[in-house]
Amino acid sequence: MEMLAIIPWVSGAISIITLLTLVKNMLSSGEKALAERVSKSEQEANARLAKVEQKAIEYDRRIQAIESDMKHLPDRDAVHQLQVTMERIGGRLDTMDERLKPIAATNHRLQEFLLEQAQK
Template identity: 50%
Template sequence: MTPAEYLLYVNTALASLALLGHLKGYFSSGEKTLSEKLLSIEKKMDERLSKAESKLIEYDRRIQAIEGEIKHLPDRSTTHRMELAMSEINGKLNVMAERLKPIEAIGERLQETLMEQARK
């Protein structure tokens, strides 16, 4: 073999190595961006998870507060008893109003009498 042929093989080997280096760099640069994208997605998911957890805690507190307020409200039977008592009171007030009508009439007649006496 002649030195020119050796140089041809050496140049081909070096060119192949350079091409392999460029290919490795090209394909591995995608891995970096892919890993960066995965890290950014992971960060975003962590942020969303922490926001969701804080909202869940907030909603839990609100639900507990509402449950505490509902415990103080009357139940169905108590409400029914209150309605019955109110209707009984309403009936008694109607009877009382009927009994007060004659007293109102007496007061009006007395006022008319006093007004007539004041005119004289």
């Protein structure tokens, strides 16, 4: 008789174990989907990170090229020195132009004289 008394308890325990297993499976199915979504998100994040790293490398190379080009350009003091020198040259050219005007006038008169002599 003891066996008949234990059977409802064993049956109840098996039902409880089955119910707990069913609940565990239901809850873990969401975990699997969540784990898949997290894995997919991590892969996408890694892909984006790789793209960002490639862009950073590209920008670094471009910056280095610009910096090397800028090293050859004159600095502020050199540009100022060039401006001063150009002003000086411009002044000398103006002076030379004033000095050449009388010579040009003389050459013009000489040409006119020679043309008059050639016509006679």
